[in-house]
Amino acid sequence: MRLKPTGILLLVLFVVAVLLPLGLDPRGNWLRVMGTVMIFAAAAQAWNIMGGLANQVSLGHAAFFGIGAYVSTLLYINFGISPWIGMLIGALVAAGAGALICLPTLRLTGHYFALATLAFAEVCRVIANSWSSVTGGPVGLTIPFAGDAPMLFQFRSTVPYYYIILALLVVVSLVFWRIQVGAFGYRLRALRETPEAASVVGVNVFRTKMIATMISAALTALCGTVFVQFTFFFDPDSVFSLTTISIRLAMIAIVGGLGTLIGPIIGALFLLPLEEVAITLLSSQASGVAQLAFGVVLIAAILIEPRGLVALGPWIMRRLKGGQPSAPSDMTAKGETNV
Amino acid sequence: MLDVQGLSGGYGGIDVLHDVSISVEAGETVTILGANTAGKSSLMRAISGLLPRVSGRITFIGADLSAQAAHDIPGLGIAHVPEGRHVFKEMSVEQNLMCGAYCARDRGDARARLDVVFDLFPRLMERRKQAAGSMSGGEQQMVAIGRAMMSDPSLILMDEPSLGLAPIVVDSVHEAMGRINALGVAILLVEQNAVMALSVARRGYVLESGRLVLSGDAAALRDDPGVKRAYLGV
DSSP states (O other): OOOOHHHHHHHHHHHHHHHHHHHSOTTSHHHHHHHHHHHHHHHHHHHHIIIIISOOOOSOTHHHHHHHHHHHHHHHHHHOOOHHHHHHHHHHHHHHHHHHHHHHHTTOOHHHHHHHHHHHHHHHHHHHHHOHHHHOGGGOEEOOOOSSBGGGTBOSSHHHHHHHHHHHHHHHHHHHHHHHHSHHHHHHHHHHHOHHHHHHTTOOHHHHHHHHHHHHHHHHHHHHHHHHHHHSEEOHHHHTOIIIIIIHHHHHHHHHHTTOSSHHHHHHHHHHHHHHHHHHHHTTTSTTHHHHHHHHHHHHHHHHOTTOGGGGHHHHHHHHTTSOOOOOGGGBOHHHHOO | OEEEEEEEEEETTEEEEEEEEEEEOTTOEEEEEOOTTSSHHHHHHHHHTOSSEEEEEEEETTEEGGGSOGGGHHHHTEEEEOTTOOOOTTSBHHHHHHHHGGGOSSGGGHHHHHHHHHHHOHHHHHTTTBBGGGSOHHHHHHHHHHHHHTTOOSEEEEEOTTTTOOHHHHHHHHHHHHHHHHTTOEEEEEOSOHHHHHHHOSEEEEEETTEEEEEEEHHHHHHOHHHIIIIIOO
8 A cells, every 4th residue: 555645744743742752841831732632632533523624614613522521520529430441331322412403403504504503502601600600610620630540531640631632533533534535424515515325326325424423423522521630620612612622623634634644733832832933922011902913814724725734735745746837637537546 | 117196395384386186107208398397307306205395196006105314315316417507526436327226126236237337428437536626517417317217217307408509409308318328227308499399398387376277298299389489489
């Protein structure tokens, strides 16, 4: 099997990610930043199964992210169940929630679907805020510190978290890749392009979308659990957030490259550090300037290359090979070229 | 083989079909003529399970189709070539065809079916790695018909296969229909191009405003003064 350029790039990124903690201060901020980048890459990859492969653009993935966070943490605090197990239960609950929202919303497409998912996540946020007896309400939840306790998903150092997050990213990406190249991926692509033709060749449109939603939701919930184990504290507004979770996941996948394996990884590597830099440099100027600058960069990125940063790949390759503009590669099908 | 009795139905509160009864025998080519909005496509969609609301009875080799979901119909042996082709543009020709074999009754046969389709349309063999969306209208029509053939159907519904195609391409689609029919596949054909339709079909029906107004042998329809005036332009 011949490795394509994106395959090589993924391999290089993986090796760099594995070696990175050797070169970074284990107590420093950079390792934490990279951990955060990878959590969001993983969650955006999970989002990409729905938004990219099935073209069901969700603006409510915070719902699943938050469900993962709350289920594992509440099970730990109230029943002493290890977050390792709670994480899986959270994934199941999120898959169930995903199936539930499919029933009324899957006949919706485009903006209507996006708005319906957005509303669902907002409902989750309101419930988590007001149901104080269970969720702790707006005060949020703090995960009781247990020291170095691998069985309880707790470590003193950042390094174990870093590798767990890397493993999570690899797992979610493998699931995405398996779906993309398999029969299920063909069904999703068929219904994304033309649902009617998909159903007359025998694709059960409703069931296919629902399974994609459930897988996407479950994987997003895993990211939610890992995220809060990493941060130790969260409240409804942070894990069910429209801007810092739902829209961010969609943004990472779209700016990186919708429906591609490497897109969310590139997107997260580009957007999150950019956001950090914007906040560090500009937040002292006036409140909101950082977000404004970040927004401007985003709009510029989408205007320059609407297919996402991955679309710049072939251009870079040509430059590396000596600048000779090659024939348009669009003559072959996307399935053959896109990774 | 296909038997439609007293079919009415439509979208939302509006009926576009009123008490339509047609039949197609095994191996036969039958055409449905009618102006735009006469309900021809809706009739095809009703058979494929894509019309939201239907009443009446549709049976196919004894099976009641009205109880089936759209995605179960191809498994029974009915393939649909939708109006406007609806190929999967981002997929290659071969991937499009393989999607058609998705519910072939015998999946192991997909490769053999591929040969049948490449035999029908050698052009698709040459272009099998090309993205379907980058092909000409005629080639996309071949992909759509080929995709339908991949499920090894006993009846194929063709909705306006010559729409928007150059005359020379219309001829080749026309000729392909003859060869598909020769393989023993029955064809139910909806066409604006009545001359072409009546030359390939053995029998025909004429729909007007969702009602069946005329039926008979292709030769008889060709000679009918009303059909001549309305659809043949003579």
